[in-house]
Amino acid sequence: MGAMDSVQGDSGGATGAQALYFDGLSNTRRPVTIAFSDQLDIRQDGSIVARWAYSDIRRSDSPAGILRVACLSAPPLARLEIRDATLAAKLASRSTELDAHHLGRRGVARIVGWSLAAAISIIVVVLFGVPLAADRLAPLVPKALERRIGDAAEAQIKGLFGAKVCGDREGQAAFSTLVNRLHAAAGFDGPLESAVLSTSVPNAFALPGGKVFLLKGLLEKAESPDEIAGVLAHELGHVKHHDNMRALIHNGGTSFLVGLLFGDITGSGALIFASRSLVEASYSREAEEGADTFAIEVMRALGRSPKPMAELMFRVTGKEGSGFTILSSHPLTEDRLARMGKEERPVTGAPLLTAEEWKALKAICGSAAKT
Amino acid sequence: MDQMSFIPQVPPPLPPAQVSFTGERGEFRSMVTKGAALELVTFGFYRFWLATDIRRHLWANTSLDGDSAEYTGRGKELFIGFLVALAILLPIYLAYFLITIEAERLQELASIPLFLAFYAFGQFAIYRARRYRLTRTIWRGVRFWMDGSGWAYAGRAMLWGLLLVVTLGLALPWREAALERYKMQHSHYGNLQGKFDGRGWEFFKNAWWLWLLSPIALLVFPALPFLYAEFKAREWRWWLSGIRFGGVRLESTLPSTAFYGVYWSVIGWSMLFSMIFGAYTGACTGLVASISGVSFEQVIGPNSQTSIPLLVLIGIGYLGLALALSTVMRVYLQRDLWTVVLASANVHGIEAAANVRAGGELASALGEGFADGLDVAGF
Ligand SMILES: [Zn+2]
Numbered sequence: 001m002g003a004m005d006s007v008q009g010d011s012g013g014a015t016g017a018q019a020l021y022f023d024g025l026s027n028t029r030r031p032v033t034i035a036f037s038d039q040l041d042i043r044q045d046g047s048i049v050a051r052w053a054y055s056d057i058r059r060s061d062s063p064a065g066i067l068r069v070a071c072l073s074a075p076p077l078a079r080l081e082i083r084d085a086t087l088a089a090k091l092a093s094r095s096t097e098l099d100a101h102h103l104g105r106r107g108v109a110r111i112v113g114w115s116l117a118a119a120i121s122i123i124v125v126v127l128f129g130v131p132l133a134a135d136r137l138a139p140l141v142p143k144a145l146e147r148r149i150g151d152a153a154e155a156q157i158k159g160l161f162g163a164k165v166c167g168d169r170e171g172q173a174a175f176s177t178l179v180n181r182l183h184a185a186a187g188f189d190g191p192l193e194s195a196v197l198s199t200s201v202p203n204a205f206a207l208p209g210g211k212v213f214l215l216k217g218l219l220e221k222a223e224s225p226d227e228i229a230g231v232l233a234h235e236l237g238h239v240k241h242h243d244n245m246r247a248l249i250h251n252g253g254t255s256f257l258v259g260l261l262f263g264d265i266t267g268s269g270a271l272i273f274a275s276r277s278l279v280e281a282s283y284s285r286e287a288e289e290g291a292d293t294f295a296i297e298v299m300r301a302l303g304r305s306p307k308p309m310a311e312l313m314f315r316v317t318g319k320e321g322s323g324f325t326i327l328s329s330h331p332l333t334e335d336r337l338a339r340m341g342k343e344e345r346p347v348t349g350a351p352l353l354t355a356e357e358w359k360a361l362k363a364i365c366g367s368a369a370k371t
Numbered sequence: 372m373d374q375m376s377f378i379p380q381v382p383p384p385l386p387p388a389q390v391s392f393t394g395e396r397g398e399f400r401s402m403v404t405k406g407a408a409l410e411l412v413t414f415g416f417y418r419f420w421l422a423t424d425i426r427r428h429l430w431a432n433t434s435l436d437g438d439s440a441e442y443t444g445r446g447k448e449l450f451i452g453f454l455v456a457l458a459i460l461l462p463i464y465l466a467y468f469l470i471t472i473e474a475e476r477l478q479e480l481a482s483i484p485l486f487l488a489f490y491a492f493g494q495f496a497i498y499r500a501r502r503y504r505l506t507r508t509i510w511r512g513v514r515f516w517m518d519g520s521g522w523a524y525a526g527r528a529m530l531w532g533l534l535l536v537v538t539l540g541l542a543l544p545w546r547e548a549a550l551e552r553y554k555m556q557h558s559h560y561g562n563l564q565g566k567f568d569g570r571g572w573e574f575f576k577n578a579w580w581l582w583l584l585s586p587i588a589l590l591v592f593p594a595l596p597f598l599y600a601e602f603k604a605r606e607w608r609w610w611l612s613g614i615r616f617g618g619v620r621l622e623s624t625l626p627s628t629a630f631y632g633v634y635w636s637v638i639g640w641s642m643l644f645s646m647i648f649g650a651y652t653g654a655c656t657g658l659v660a661s662i663s664g665v666s667f668e669q670v671i672g673p674n675s676q677t678s679i680p681l682l683v684l685i686g687i688g689y690l691g692l693a694l695a696l697s698t699v700m701r702v703y704l705q706r707d708l709w710t711v712v713l714a715s716a717n718v719h720g721i722e723a724a725a726n727v728r729a730g731g732e733l734a735s736a737l738g739e740g741f742a743d744g745l746d747v748a749g750f
Contacts, residue, residue, distance in 0.1 A: 025728070027513040027724065028726050061441050062439060077509055079441075081438075103420070114416075118416065252468070256461070256464075
């Protein structure tokens with residue numbers, strides 16, 4: 001009883017305002033006195049304006065030297081401000097839950113823990129879930145949509161290279177013969193569109209919706225029909241495996257998920273880019289190996305060797321050295337050459353093109369194709 | 372009584388209310404350094420809590436007429452807002468992708484309107500994010516709040532943006548004035564309605580020559596920070612001086628050279644840290660080369676055999692650089708800039724803000740979530 005009385009006596013006896021009170025309904029600055037009874041009594045001009053239970057009192061943000069508190073059972077914006085240090089300490093000692101709602105070390109540790117869990121689950125999804133989803137979803141993509149994406153990509157690529165379709169009639173006939181034989185040996189139905197494009201870039205590619213393009217630059221470097229056949233079989237492998245759609249889903253999913261991490265950290269762009277490239281490169285390397293496997297099977301079915309294709313690649317890219325392969329998106333040509341060499345079997349089938357047809361194919365883009 | 376008391380007394384004009392900032396710089400610095408480290412550890416997820424801590428610090432230490440403000444937003448709200456925004460944005464992104472394919476197929480430039488749609492969405496996010504921040508701002512137990520429509524704002528921003536492009540940027544002052552008028556008209560402090568009195572013409576008069584000089588500044592490196600600092604200072608002064616809440620009038624005396632120090636400090640620190648990072652990368656490369664016994668050219672040459680330990684070392688250095696730079700940016704561009712601006716501010720007619728009745732609803736943090744998801748920032 002004594003302690004309580006003396007505290008009350010303290011404040012009751014003081015005449016000047018000890019605190020400022022804002023009732024949360026208007027912004028009127030109300031000079032008040034406070035008294036510590038079984039609750040906190042807030043008085044203005046002698047009459048009680050509010051009574052706050054100590055366990056409901058919470059600290060609000062304030063500059064140094066001011067204790068600002070709110071009360072759970074009062075209007076949410078009602079505030080009491082105490083600028084006197086000893087009085088503030090007295091209130092703080094009674095309000096046991098004063099800092100209960102603050103984040104504190106435990107709260108931060110919880111955020112860190114959950115973030116790590118989220119990050120790990122995102123990484124697991126990127127490494128395992130996204131490839132799985134890509135593999136499962138790619139065959140389910142409606143053919144019409146796949147074709148549209150292919151058309152859009154074709155228009156863009158043709159514009160990029162400024163390339164035209166090579167239209168020499170005899171050359172085209174030879175090209176169709178080759179493609180049809182591969183198509184039949186590959187044993188898959190579905191439309192296939194193929195053409196030679198007149199650009200000196202030595203490459204070949206497949207687009208969604210069954211489009212296969214051979215670029216003039218690669219044709220010029222080729223020395224036998226088997227070399228070109230192997231490359232086309234490889235591209236057919238990409239078509240058969242829906243690799244474009246798989247890559248699209250995979251890269252889209254990876255970009256989105258990796259983008260969830262890091263947020264606005266300065267320079268996070270580079271981090272995001274690096275981790276994305278790493279994941280995507282390894283995924284496309286797998287796709288390339290799968291297409292190689294497919295090419296080997298097709299060439300075998302035709303009774304031809306897959307090795308010339310690797311030799312052509314080697315001629316184009318040259319020796320690449322035994323480098324760091326995590327970042328490269330395709331198997332090293334040496335590794336390919338070694339693999340194709342291992343898969344080599346004696347040739348049993350008839351040549352895929354006659355000498356005349358081969359000559360016509362080489363000249364499909366006009367006189368420049370002469371070697 | 373003498374006759375003096377019969378003469379109606381004209382009260383002397385009240386001095387402008389005091390605006391001050393009392394936060395410790397060291398406290399802020401250690402807060403953002405720790406926050407940046409936590410951001411790295413949490414793969415960026417801590418950003419919501421750090422942004423909240425920064426605002427709480429700035430608000431609580433800013434006092435007007437003797438009473439400091441308070442920021443009642445919380446990191447968790449921002450995080451949830453981000454998740455909800457994500458759930459809404461994901462299907463939109465997918466639809467965007469599909470429509471782009473269709474459009475590209477028809478014509479190469481046909482996808483531009485879609486880009487514009489995203490721009491509009493970004494403007495909407497800016498409006499809603501401001502609304503969130505305003506409704507979390509408390510002064511004397513009464514909150515600020517905002518009504519109006521984010522889409523109406525986005526529409527205005529788009530039209531003015533078009534004009535901006537057509538006039539090569541000359542319409543900027545009028546665009547800012549119009550958009551700010553919309554935002555301020557819909558801003559309230561309790562039952563006091565906001566208003567923006569700034570005129571595009573005033574801003575233009577003040578800054579048109581910067582527009583003329585901008586092509587030169589893009590070519591001559593040291594000119595650009597000066598020009599930008601001049602522009603920003605004039606913009607802030609004009610903006611602050613146009614703000615009204617009922618009879619309360621803001622005014623700013625910000626000198627146009629006010630931001631030189633802030634910007635050059637950021638540039639200086641960034642250059643220093645980048646140089647340290649460069650030296651560190653060089654040292655690591657040399658170290659790895661000497662340990663693994665390959666020649667220097669083999670490590671960095673065109674046919675380099677990139678080694679994993681080197682990548683890891685550089686990655687660590689890079690994270691350190693990111694940490695240092697983000698701390699510098701926050702200290703100078705958020706805290707110091709704020710204190711410079713506040714020091715220039717005067718508030719007239721604060722007595723009009725006595726006995727304001729509380730009002731307004733809390734807004735959700737969805738807008739901030741969109742702003743985060745779309746990577747837009749605004750004010
Ligand atoms: Zn391939």
